[in-house]
Amino acid sequence: MTVEPDAQTTATGVISLRGATLGYGDRILWSGLDLDVTPGEFVVVLGPNGSGKTSLLRVLLGLQPLTAGTVRIVDAPPGRGNRRIGYIPQQRAMEESLVMRGRDLVGLGLDGHRWGVGLRGMRARRARVDAALAEVAAGGFADAPVGRLSGGEQQRLRVAQALVSDPEVLLCDEPLLSLDLANQQVVSSLIDRRRRTAGTAVLFVTHEINPVLPLVDRVLYLVDGRFRIGAPDEVMTTETLSELYRARVDVVRVGGQIHVVGAQPGLCEQPHHLHDEEPS
Numbered sequence: 001m002t003v004e005p006d007a008q009t010t011a012t013g014v015i016s017l018r019g020a021t022l023g024y025g026d027r028i029l030w031s032g033l034d035l036d037v038t039p040g041e042f043v044v045v046l047g048p049n050g051s052g053k054t055s056l057l058r059v060l061l062g063l064q065p066l067t068a069g070t071v072r073i074v075d076a077p078p079g080r081g082n083r084r085i086g087y088i089p090q091q092r093a094m095e096e097s098l099v100m101r102g103r104d105l106v107g108l109g110l111d112g113h114r115w116g117v118g119l120r121g122m123r124a125r126r127a128r129v130d131a132a133l134a135e136v137a138a139g140g141f142a143d144a145p146v147g148r149l150s151g152g153e154q155q156r157l158r159v160a161q162a163l164v165s166d167p168e169v170l171l172c173d174e175p176l177l178s179l180d181l182a183n184q185q186v187v188s189s190l191i192d193r194r195r196r197t198a199g200t201a202v203l204f205v206t207h208e209i210n211p212v213l214p215l216v217d218r219v220l221y222l223v224d225g226r227f228r229i230g231a232p233d234e235v236m237t238t239e240t241l242s243e244l245y246r247a248r249v250d251v252v253r254v255g256g257q258i259h260v261v262g263a264q265p266g267l268c269e270q271p272h273h274l275h276d277e278e279p280s
């Protein structure tokens with residue numbers, strides 16, 4: 001007798017979606033999504049405003065149920081407060097009046113009970129926080145009130161908070177937004193180092209692929225209920241994106257960067273200075 005394997009036994013990824021559909025009321029954001037993200041893989045999620053990128057992260061965080069299909073993340077259905085999942089929320093400046101120290105912010109990423117009570121537990125916890133701070137080179141400002149730190153410094157602390165529990169999956173929602181180029185590089189190389197050294201799988205929502213392009217293994221591109229998944233060279237082409245957008249979209253490569261011209265607002269690069277380049 002042949003036994004049909006179920007979604008659980010066939011799952012090969014630390015993130016695994018099968019026939020996943022998400023809609024709000026009559027509106028379907030995406031449907032029939034099959035995706036396995038393997039340990040150490042860097043998957044970027046792209047798409048115009050409102051295409052359902054953040055909603056995908058909310059599903060994986062257990063904050064939003066699927067309309068149909070199945071989802072598993074680190075061997076379990078999504079649930080709140082799972083320390084095997086690190087999450088970097090959208091970059092927002094913290095209140096200037098926020099007096100919490102950086103090291104306390106990072107400590108919020110740790111489970112209380114895992115470190116035990118008493119002096120030994122406190123020491124172990126502190127050592128873990130110190131290690132996370134060192135990993136993002138934030139030791140120098142760890143005791144300052146976070147409200148007084150620069151956007152880049154705050155973002156390094158958010159990365160440390162997401163990584164302090166040694167997660168197997170890192171979910172990032174536009175973590176480079178409003179960072180300057182130097183800090184974009186700092187933050188993306190921190191994330192890259194973690195997935196290379198610890199095998200943490202990364203799902204990275206962004207509007208701008210170029211700052212992370214050298215790191216990307218696969219792209220999940222969502223447009224108006226449709227999607228494509230594949231290597232950047234497969235997905236980021238004039239043909240594929242025109243098909244997805246159902247309109248002419250030119251993908252132009254300039255100096256190792258990818259520019260998308262003619263798509264809906266919210267994704268496009270500036271379309272100027274690109275006219276002489278060959279679409280790929």
Ligand SMILES: Nc1ncnc2c1ncn2[C@@H]1O[C@H](COP(=O)(O)OP(=O)(O)OP(=O)(O)O)[C@@H](O)[C@H]1O
Nearest residue numbers: 024025029047048049050051052053054055056266
């Ligand atoms: N709880 C909800 N109820 C109804 N509609 C919702 C809910 N949450 C999100 N939406 C809608 O779903 C759509 C997708 O939202 P989502 O935030 O996932 O998009 P996104 O791709 O991350 O967009 P952006 O690039 O603008 O951040 C939006 O139109 C949003 O208004």
